[in-house]
Amino acid sequence: MSKLIKEIYSIDQNIQTDKSDSPLDHWYDRLINKKVSELDLEDVSRMLGQHVLIDLGIEKAIEILSEDPLAGEMYDGHLLKLLYCIETNNFRDLSQLKRLLQTIKSDLSQFERADEEDQEEYAELLELFLKKVGL
Numbered sequence: 001m002s003k004l005i006k007e008i009y010s011i012d013q014n015i016q017t018d019k020s021d022s023p024l025d026h027w028y029d030r031l032i033n034k035k036v037s038e039l040d041l042e043d044v045s046r047m048l049g050q051h052v053l054i055d056l057g058i059e060k061a062i063e064i065l066s067e068d069p070l071a072g073e074m075y076d077g078h079l080l081k082l083l084y085c086i087e088t089n090n091f092r093d094l095s096q097l098k099r100l101l102q103t104i105k106s107d108l109s110q111f112e113r114a115d116e117e118d119q120e121e122y123a124e125l126l127e128l129f130l131k132k133v134g135l
Contacts, residue, residue, distance in 0.1 A: 006032035009053065028052065036060070045073040048082040054090050058083065062100055069104045070111055070122075077122045080104075084129045094133055101130050 006013065011032050024046075031043055031052070039047075039060050047057030061083045064071050072078025083097075091097055105126055111119075 002035060004033055004035060005053070005056070008036070024050070041071055041073055041079065045079060045082055048079075048086060054086065055092060058086065058091060062096060065100060065104070069107070076118065077125065080122075080129070081125060084125060084132065088133060098133050098135055101126065101133065101135065105130065 005011070009032075013029065013032065027043075027046060031039075031047070034043070036056065039056075041064060044057055044060045044064060047053055048061060061079055065079060065083070069080065070076040072080075088094065108123060108126065111122075
């Protein structure tokens with residue numbers, strides 16, 4: 001899709017009344033002037049963390065995690081943690097998320113982690129997430 005996010009969601013930047021110089025406002029302005037295909041891990045992480053355009057953030061997070069289950073801006077597995085923190089009623093299609101989580105679980109032993117503690121934390125998060133979605 002070649003439309004900008006602000007065009008897809010009909011966001012009018014000129015309507016924003018209190019223009020701030022905060023880094024979050026600058027990020028949001030850059031975000032809505034991107035195409036969906038241009039979203040990166042940082043954008044998706046912030047979208048989930050700030051609950052901004054959450055449906056798009058979830059969609060892109062699932063896409064990223066499908067390619068790299070350990071993806072994370074701050075640490076390995078951070079994106080999965082951010083996705084876990086989203087209420088399940090925000091997911092349009094839980095079956096897609098369930099398939100992703102099952103795939104990650106079946107491939108878990110193949111992931112190389114720096115230390116055993118990190119590996120255990122990731123496995124625990126995955127188990128919590130599986131329970132959260134009813135698996």
